[in-house]
Amino acid sequence: MHIAILGRQPAISIAELERVYGDVSWFSEISALVNADYIDITRLGGSQKAGTVVLQVPGRDWRTASMKIVQHYSGAWAHKEGKITLGISAYGFNEGPRDIQKTGLVLKSKLKSTGTSLRLIPNQESVLSTATSHHNKLGLSDNKVELIVVKGQSGIIIAESTGAQNITALAARDQGRPKRDAFVGMLPPKLAQIMINLAGPLTADPDAELKQPRILDPFCGTGVILQEAGLMRYAVYGTDLVEKMIDFSRTNLKWIQEKDNLDLNVTLQVGDAMTTTWDMPIDAVIAEGYLGQPFSAPPSNSKLVEVRGNTNHILSEFLKNLANQIKPGTPVVLAVPAWKDIDGRFTHLPLITKVDELGYEYIQMRNVRPDQLLYFRPDQIVAREILVLVKK
Ligand SMILES: C[S@@+](CC[C@H](N)C(=O)[O-])C[C@H]1O[C@@H](n2cnc3c(N)ncnc32)[C@H](O)[C@@H]1O
Structure with missing residues (x-):
């Protein structure tokens, strides 16, 4: 299952996804779930980012999401070779960039004790801009990860980005x-x-x-x-x-x-x-x-x-x-x-x-x-x- 972060006009964006991928549904006002093997973000005009769903968590607050992220990734990335670059984008939560950043810092320190090194991309906003995501090549290789965390009606989704819209190329x-x-x-x-x-x-x-x-x-x-x-x-x-x-x-x-x-x-x-x-x-x-x-x-x-x-x-x-x-x-x-x-x-x-x-x-x-x-x-x-x- 994939999640897409929709563009400025979400209804038009989800219509595009539905016509391309068929099995698509709203997850929140700005995101859609897409049942497909892969989303090719370079062919979509209406989606800003796409990601593979890793965890679906009941609950609606950032604390729950944050705990799950730290728990899951401190295990999944323990003793990992090479440096990981990580960005976190939180959609639909009330927390500001500092709280989002804090989750990354807690994870970074936990991983350090297992010998894994992590570079955290600083959050100026709760979500990383598509330009920052694209520039850092997040989602385009194994050790460059953007976590897309979205609050919806039915809970929270934590996804790993598979790419962001290349606004430089479009411009x-x-x-x-x-x-x-x-x-x-x-x-x-x-x-x-x-x-x-x-x-x-x-x-x-x-x-x-x-x-x-x-x-x-x-x-x-x-x-x-x-x-x-x-x-x-x-x-x-x-x-x-x-x-x-x-x-x-x-x-x-x-x-x-x-x-x-x-x-x-x-x-x-x-x-x-x-x-x-x-x-x-x-x-x-x-x-x-x-x-x-x-x-x-x-x-x-x-x-x-x-x-x-x-x-x-x-x-x-x-x-x-x-x-x-x-x-x-x-x-x-x-x-x-x-x-x-x-x-x-x-x-x-x-x-x-x-x-x-x-x-x-x-x-x-x-x-x-x-x-x-x-x-x-x-x-x-x-x-x-x-x-x-x-x-x-
Ligand atoms: C809104 S513009 C389209 C712009 C175009 N999408 C672009 O990328 O530049 C409308 C175009 O329709 C053309 N046009 C106007 N009346 C037309 C007609 N009766 N038959 C064919 N083209 C017409 C105009 O010359 C103009 O180039």
């Missing part, structure tokens, strides 16, 4: 791209990974010559989804209304291939998503659709009616056009806009309640409802509502 993939365009709004690579994973495990069309599953992004812009899908070893197909965007995607994909020494299967074409005929095979469609103009303050009512009508028209026509071309069962993960007003309420696109008429149905998930998949930062007016659909 480099975002900021290092030669062609960026603030106006079309660049999707964070993390969210692109999440959206690709929400399509679920993909297989190549058995009737096609191409032996790799192929992902279409019909609003490809600067190509973030294509880039992340390529890194996940999918063949990628991007179309966009604007020729400049196709050039940007081409340049960015060339950059990532040279940087990571990859040979991707890429197709790029100019096309209006409302009318284009795409080449087959298409095994999944993942896109951040047209979101309308960016806003730095809530738009006036008349402006909102205009932009909502416009985006709803383009995205509905696109979905209709697509439904006539892809095979039943093809997953379609589409980010559409929703606008936040001054009271923090969202105005949604009319089409989100009409996907049935357009030829799709929502993929049902056990842990979240479709309306929980709303991705936004507190300072943003235009949120991205993620529709996880399947062609009927």
